[in-house]
Amino acid sequence: SAQQNHPQAGTDATESFDAVVVGAGFAGLYALHKLRDEMGLSARVYEAGGGIGGTWYWNRYPGARSDTSSWIYCYSFDEELLQEWQWSERYPQQQEVLNYLEHVAERFDLNRDIQLQTRVTSAIFDEETERWEVRTDTGDVVSARFVIAALGALSAANLPDVPGLESFAGDRYHTAEWPHEGVDFTGKKVGLIGTGATGIQVATEIAEEAEHLTVFQRTPNYAVPLGNHPLDAELRREYKENYDEIWEQVRHNFSGHDYEPIGKTLQEAAPEERERAFQERYDRGGFGLWLANYDDLLENREANAVVSEWVRERIRERVRDPETAEKLTPSDHAFGTKRVPLENGYYEIFNRDNVGLVDVKKTPIEEITATGVRTQDGEYEFDALVFATGFDAMTGPYNKIDIRGRGGRLLRDKWAEGPRTYLGIMSAGFPNMFAITGPQSPSVLTNMPVAIEQHVEWISGIVRHMLDNGLDVVEPTLDAEDEWVDHSQEVAHATLLPESATWYMGANIPGKPQVFLPYLGGLGPYREKCDEVAKNAYEGFAFA
Ligand code: N01
Numbered sequence: 146s147a148q149q150n151h152p153q154a155g156t157d158a159t160e161s162f163d164a165v166v167v168g169a170g171f172a173g174l175y176a177l178h179k180l181r182d183e184m185g186l187s188a189r190v191y192e193a194g195g196g197i198g199g200t201w202y203w204n205r206y207p208g209a210r211s212d213t214s215s216w217i218y219c220y221s222f223d224e225e226l227l228q229e230w231q232w233s234e235r236y237p238q239q240q241e242v243l244n245y246l247e248h249v250a251e252r253f254d255l256n257r258d259i260q261l262q263t264r265v266t267s268a269i270f271d272e273e274t275e276r277w278e279v280r281t282d283t284g285d286v287v288s289a290r291f292v293i294a295a296l297g298a299l300s301a302a303n304l305p306d307v308p309g310l311e312s313f314a315g316d317r318y319h320t321a322e323w324p325h326e327g328v329d330f331t332g333k334k335v336g337l338i339g340t341g342a343t344g345i346q347v348a349t350e351i352a353e354e355a356e357h358l359t360v361f362q363r364t365p366n367y368a369v370p371l372g373n374h375p376l377d378a379e380l381r382r383e384y385k386e387n388y389d390e391i392w393e394q395v396r397h398n399f400s401g402h403d404y405e406p407i408g409k410t411l412q413e414a415a416p417e418e419r420e421r422a423f424q425e426r427y428d429r430g431g432f433g434l435w436l437a438n439y440d441d442l443l444e445n446r447e448a449n450a451v452v453s454e455w456v457r458e459r460i461r462e463r464v465r466d467p468e469t470a471e472k473l474t475p476s477d478h479a480f481g482t483k484r485v486p487l488e489n490g491y492y493e494i495f496n497r498d499n500v501g502l503v504d505v506k507k508t509p510i511e512e513i514t515a516t517g518v519r520t521q522d523g524e525y526e527f528d529a530l531v532f533a534t535g536f537d538a539m540t541g542p543y544n545k546i547d548i549r550g551r552g553g554r555l556l557r558d559k560w561a562e563g564p565r566t567y568l569g570i571m572s573a574g575f576p577n578m579f580a581i582t583g584p585q586s587p588s589v590l591t592n593m594p595v596a597i598e599q600h601v602e603w604i605s606g607i608v609r610h611m612l613d614n615g616l617d618v619v620e621p622t623l624d625a626e627d628e629w630v631d632h633s634q635e636v637a638h639a640t641l642l643p644e645s646a647t648w649y650m651g652a653n654i655p656g657k658p659q660v661f662l663p664y665l666g667g668l669g670p671y672r673e674k675c676d677e678v679a680k681n682a683y684e685g686f687a688f689a
Contacts, residue, residue, distance in 0.1 A: 156271065156278050158288035165279045165289040166190040167265045167546075169255075170199020172581040172597045173295035174246065175220060178253045179605045180293075184612075189289075190255075191281055193264040197250050199297050201243040205323035206343065206533075207350035209239035212371070212432070212487045213592045216384040217403055219245060220594060221392045222602075226252065228385055235430075236373045236487075260285070267547035268292050270576060275618050277577065291608065292578045294543065298589045298663075301541030303534050303654060305338075309512040316529040320347055321536065328529070330355040336518050336525060338510075339533035340366055342486040347533055352494035359501045359525055361510065361518065364483070364646075365475040367456045371487040372430015399667035401587075401595035404437030411439040411448035423455050435485040443481050443640045453480040463492040470495075472504050482645035484589075538648040539584040539662040540564050550575035563651075563660030567621030567629045567685055568675060570604065576618040579604045585633045587668045589649070596668055603675050607683060616688040625685030637661035 163186035166173045173190050174197065180186045194202045211218045215232035230245060237245070250256050264282045271278060277289045302321040304310070310317075318328065320343045335355045337348055340362045352358050384391060395403055407414075407422060414422065419439075426433035434452070441448045457474045464470035473495065494500045508521040517526040537544070540560060548556035551574045559565060559572065566572050569586025570579055581600045582588040588596055611619060621629075637643050643650055643661050651657035664671060678684055 157286045161288040164188040164291040166293040168295035169197040190259040206320040208346035269549040294580045296542035299536040301537040314515045319532045333528040336527040337531045344533035345486045368486040368488040370430045397669040401592035410441040449479045478645040563658045567626040576620040
């Protein structure tokens with residue numbers, strides 16, 4: 146574009162772009178390709194990491210792999226890309242997903258517009274020029290008409306504020322900031338804090354390697370088998386031949402996966418039929434038990450109690466010591482109201498001599514010392530401490546940036562009591578700033594690449610509409626936003642999910658407002674809603 150490289154009068158900006166994209170993960174890479182290669186806009190991507198890949202750049206802990214089948218955990222926008230890439234396993238490891246993203250970046254020549262090791266620190270909307278001034282921690286100041294926040298939903302790592310944290314003399318790791326050279330735990334005594342999807346993956350690996358592993362568990366989870374297996378030529382041919390059908394299903398599916406629900410309520414099924422349905426899903430591996438089960442499991446308490454107890458029984462069967470089994474068995478929340486972790490031999494690590502389990506709800510961690518962890522009932526010595534303590538999810542990455550919209554208002558102030566968006570895509574008073582899989586969109590409740598493609602494509606549609614019609618700025622009306630915020634809460638509160646203390650609710654971060662963050666209406670219906678809004682001349686948006 147003619148604008149590129151010409152400083153904007155009246156600002157400190159040294160360069161000017163049609164769009165600045167923040168983040169070079171699945172979302173930012175596709176946004177760049179779309180805006181630059183398909184729409185001819187000038188764009189700069191800023192990426193905090195030393196490489197592209199987002200989640201898959203940072204989360205290099207042992208055992209990190211996708212919980213979604215590889216052949217749909219990828220982009221669908223390019224037929225050749227789909228046909229040429231060879232996945233090796235049903236669930237790809239971190240390195241394989243990263244290789245895939247690097248392949249995509251090279252294939253579409255994306256790297257030349259991505260500036261690595263550069264964290265965006267502020268984005269300020271200038272009401273006079275109707276442009277954003279974007280600043281980075283490397284001192285860059287650039288001007289952009291559009292800002293695309295491709296920040297990731299789980300990119301602000303949460304290290305809990307445990308007393309004495311800094312005094313620990315051994316090695317300390319957070320799973321989301323794992324050293325690139327890897328860590329050798331051979332002969333080491335390791336303490337692991339956290340048993341979410343990450344903790345369960347990493348524990349299973351560390352148990353094999355370390356001299357001793359102690360798992361500090363606050364809330365037991367209902368983990369179910371992953372069911373990983375290698376992909377042979379035959380399987381690959383099968384999905385590649387059927388890709389049209391597969392994507393059609395996935396795009397309109399509730400969670401962007403290839404699971405189909407049973408299509409009736411639990412009450413409508415006889416006990417033997419339920420048993421068969423649960424067992425089949427458990428044995429097949431994946432999210433079937435959670436996302437493709439009886440219709441009422443996440444809404445009806447009695448129905449949920451049946452599947453919750455069924456999963457508890459599986460845990461009790463797999464763990465030899467009854468006391469340990471009981472500690473690992475959730476009783477304080479309903480199945481599926483927390484993100485269901487997928488596991489590959491997790492419960493069996495507690496049958497080993499070198500693995501211990503500490504219930505820190507019963508005996509809380511009091512402090513971290515130079516040599517280890519002190520709980521209410523004793524001291525544990527470690528050479529290394531691993532924090533698998535999750536993220537300040539969904540809003541955290543936005544709150545870390547000084548985003549100022551109209552009237553100099555900070556986004557984080559506007560969102561002080563919870564995010565306020567229309568469709569999860571824009572927030573009133575922050576014109577021309579778009580979020581990809583942000584709060585109040587289906588996002589983390591879906592297979593992310595599918596939700597990301599939907600967002601990038603929809604956002605390019607509205608940008609195209611502006612370019613075609615000579616419109617300078619867009620933002621949602623307050624009415625449309627208020628309605629969406631209410632609707633997204635209503636949908637969530639019609640289910641059992643908000644009752645549990647989860648990161649979906651902001652419950653994992655002290656002081657965070659307790660608001661259900663992702664949109665629970667399903668990706669398929671959400672896609673229809675977005676398409677309908679576009680068809681009705683972008684109703685709910687105001688252009689100028
Ligand atoms: O983080 P989490 P995660 N003291 O917040 C505990 C995605 N993901 O990184 O449950 C003691 O779920 C905390 O305890 P509690 C997926 O969407 C995907 O595991 O809050 N413990 C919990 O056990 C997932 O949901 C994949 O009581 C403390 C753990 O730390 C999301 O990322 C793989 C504590 C944090 O669990 C986040 O998962 C991995 C404290 N002060 C992750 N603070 C795949 O697709 C926290 N905890 C494969």
